[in-house]
Amino acid sequence: MREHLWQQRNLKGKLAAIRFTANKKAKPPHGIRGSGWGPSTNRIFETGPMVMLSISTSIQEQADWLIRENPDYLLTHPTNALALARHFEKTGETLPGLRQVRALGETINPELHAICRGVWGVSLADMYSAQEVGYIALQCPDHLHYHIQSESVLVEVLDKENQPCAPGETGRVVVTPLHNFAMPLLRYELGDYAEMGGACPCGRGLPVLTKILGRVRNMVTLPSGEQHWPDVAHRHYRKIAPIKQMQIVQHTPETIEVRLVVETSLTPEQEGRLILAIRDSLKFPFQVSFTYAEHIPRSKGGKFEEFVSEVAQNAQVAL
Numbered sequence: 001m002r003e004h005l006w007q008q009r010n011l012k013g014k015l016a017a018i019r020f021t022a023n024k025k026a027k028p029p030h031g032i033r034g035s036g037w038g039p040s041t042n043r044i045f046e047t048g049p050m051v052m053l054s055i056s057t058s059i060q061e062q063a064d065w066l067i068r069e070n071p072d073y074l075l076t077h078p079t080n081a082l083a084l085a086r087h088f089e090k091t092g093e094t095l096p097g098l099r100q101v102r103a104l105g106e107t108i109n110p111e112l113h114a115i116c117r118g119v120w121g122v123s124l125a126d127m128y129s130a131q132e133v134g135y136i137a138l139q140c141p142d143h144l145h146y147h148i149q150s151e152s153v154l155v156e157v158l159d160k161e162n163q164p165c166a167p168g169e170t171g172r173v174v175v176t177p178l179h180n181f182a183m184p185l186l187r188y189e190l191g192d193y194a195e196m197g198g199a200c201p202c203g204r205g206l207p208v209l210t211k212i213l214g215r216v217r218n219m220v221t222l223p224s225g226e227q228h229w230p231d232v233a234h235r236h237y238r239k240i241a242p243i244k245q246m247q248i249v250q251h252t253p254e255t256i257e258v259r260l261v262v263e264t265s266l267t268p269e270q271e272g273r274l275i276l277a278i279r280d281s282l283k284f285p286f287q288v289s290f291t292y293a294e295h296i297p298r299s300k301g302g303k304f305e306e307f308v309s310e311v312a313q314n315a316q317v318a319l
Ligand SMILES: [Zn+2]
Pocket: 140, 141, 142, 143, 147, 200, 201, 202, 203, 204
């Protein structure tokens, strides 16, 4: 509710959600329809309709459905929003009623804010939550960073010596939910990393996280043991080749598999340039192999990881 109020949403508007759901009826062409936005909102305000489609629906079918529904708000995973925005950019179709995209469940690729603005003329609002604790931080309505929801959860960002990180430093996210009486968790390590921020000029006194960086398995591990979060934003690669979907998997300290879904087959020259760009992003001359597919599936729960390392889990965390 606080997020809706911060973002000044029109609660009478139509909310379209494209997310993971066990409901088998959330399929094209119609999806499922609800009479309100959800139990917590409906108890306090009269809300507009909610329509929902499963995240496993193809981008073409999602786009057709969105055009028919013409929602005020779209709630979905960031990688799905990016694929949809690219689709609308290509077809030139529009969503005239759309006011905002709401993101959940994955880390935000910085280009997503720009493409939502460019293609649909709307802002993107992100939130940071976890199944074990619920809402952890909400994007500030005036900035791209996040405010910790301190009334319901104590969030610590700790360095490798277990000391609190100063603004600008990155560390492990450790949480203590304050209202979970059935299953108390004390200093529970989520497995995520985040960057601490300083006080926000908006005047909200809640502590700030500037970046949420995902999990250890999303870090690239160099043969030296050094680790970092790779910048694998699509904008770098789409300038080189007609890539629809891409996932990079690190199998060993020196080898990388690049899984690709492409509009047209790549030339050896394009593959060569991609290898150079990927090595540049990952900051190491990895051996790169390409695998082509019709579609790269999401993991259980509907998430999509642009970079996954099978090496990182076992390596010493360098932070
Ligand atoms: Zn703020």
